Amino acid sequence: MPLTPLSHPRTRTRTRPHSRLRPALVALLGAACLGGLLTAPAAGAASDGGSxxxxxxxxxELVRTPGGPPGVIVVLQRGDKTQVVRxxxxxxxxxxxxxTTDHMRIASTAKAFTGAVALRLVQQGALRLDSTIGRTLPRLPRAWHAVTLRQLLNHTSGLPDYSEDPEFLELLLADPRRTFDPRRLLDFVADEPLHFPPGSRYQYSNSDNIAVALMAEAATHRPYEELLSRIVYRPLGLHDTSLPLGYEMPExxxxxxxxxxxxxxxxxxxxxxxxxVWASGGIVSTPRDMTRFIRAYAAGELTSKEVLRAQRRWIEGASEPAGPGRNTAGLGIFRYSTRCGVVLGHTGNFPGYTQLIAATPDGRKSLTFSLTTQVNRTNKPELLDRLRTIEENTVCTLLGRHKR
Known part of the structure; x- marks a missing residue:
């Protein structure tokens, strides 16, 4: 049954913490991973094909839905042809x-950027997929030392998630604009053991990508921000993408x-x-830049064919929030198998934003899907089901296949 349309009343802007921030933070930072592989929800009101x-x-209709986003933009690119739907x-x-030139918080799609940096360093020989925390980051807890770069990239490390730590959450709630030392975020869980033996199962964790960025820094003796610029931004011409530490958004x-x-x-x-959130979700970018990024990243343009094959060894695991269709996990990327075909990419959510970036494995066709509110399984499960249906229809539009 279609939901009753609701227009958005006048917005209010706050500059200090408030009671409505707590559930948003818990939904972002403490959401339970869906785990395993996911199939698309049954098509509902938004099942009118992929035209x-x-x-x-x-x-x-999504914008009019109660609890829905005030704005949404989808960028479809097929070869040199770009289509914008908003x-x-x-x-x-x-x-x-x-x-398409508006800045936005890209949330956990930033984890794909971490993957791009790490896999390029693997290609160059500065890191190996079997490099361990113990060898690369010996200051981290001894209980974590056997974890490999490969396990961090596909979320099978077992690292406890610092973003679920009560002390971290309380500090954030007390002062949401607090500037953390991003290189000390894992200290919040340094006294905790691994949740399971490395490589034994999948569990999405924000700690994984912090550790990946720290390994990249240790291997190169360069700041992660510099590595992003050298390995990703400059080669791909991403002129409006950055990793800030503050709260202000660029105009x-x-x-x-x-x-x-x-x-x-x-x-x-x-x-x-x-x-x-730093390397786990702190990047600011634009739909235009994200289109350029995902086309190159999905196609493996930033690394070698050998490393690309390793990246695409799929295991059971879903992105957070779940993407369209059946989700499986690779190294810093997810495979979304829909009724109309396969795309590779990543999702993300952050207070105020929800993201999907995806492209065909050859990078020739791509989509970016950006919402201006946070939607995930914890805070808006029914809306997430609806969103995933629309995302799958978007994949069908991209691929030109309108199967039901």
Whole structure:
């Protein structure tokens, strides 16, 4: 049954912590991983195929849905042809539409950037997929020393998730704009053992990508931010992508909102410092730059064929939030098997934002799908099911296959 449309009332902007921030943080940082492999939810109101007109209608309906995003933008690229489909606005105060050059928090799709850096260093011989924490980062707890780079990249490490640590969460809630030392984030769980023997099962953890970035720094004696610039930004021409430590967003940006009816949407774009997620989710980019990135990353342009084969050894595991279709995990990338075909990519969510980036394995066709509110299994499970259906229809539109 279609949900009743609801227009968004005037937004409110806050500059200090408030009670509505706690559930958003818990949903972002403490969400239980869905684990295993996931299939797409049953198609509902948004199941009218994968045509371009249908996609436009679905996005407009999503914006009108109670709890839905004030704005959404989808960029489809097939070869040199780019198509932009959007609904809603970038800013509820001004009514400005979203543009492909608007900045946004890319959330856990930043983990794909970590993967790009690590796999390039593997190609160059600075790291190996079997490099261990013990050899590369001996200051970290001895109980973690057997964990390998490969296990960190496919979330089979067993590392405890620092972002679920009570002390970390309390510090963040007390001062959301607090600047953490990102290279000490794992200290919050340094007294904890591994959750399971390395390589024995899948469990999505924000700690994994912090450790990957630290291994990259240790292997090169260069800051992770510099490695991103040298290995990813410059070669791909990503001029509007950065990894800040503060809370301010570069102009122009799509505003991110907490949408919890019957309360009016609340602008949370600059409520949180990015330092608390760093390599695990702190990057700011644009739909245009993310399109360039995922096309190159999915196709393996930043690494060798041998390393690409290792990256694509799929295991049971879903991104967070789950992406379209059946999810399986590789090294810093996920495989989304939909009714219309396969795409490779990553998802992410952060207070105010939800992201999907994906491309065909050859990189010739790609999509970026950006929402201006946070949607995941913890805070909005029904809306996530709806979103995954629309994402799968978007894949069908991209591939030109309109199977039901």
């Amino acid at each position: 371009e007109g249908a996609l436009q209608r679905q996005l407009e 609904a809603g606005v970038a800013d509820l105060e001004t009514g400005r539409p979203i543009e 122009p940006y799509m505003h991110g909102y907490a949408v919890e009816p019957p309360e009016p949407p609340e602008d949370v774009s600059e409520v949180l410092s990015a330092s608390g």
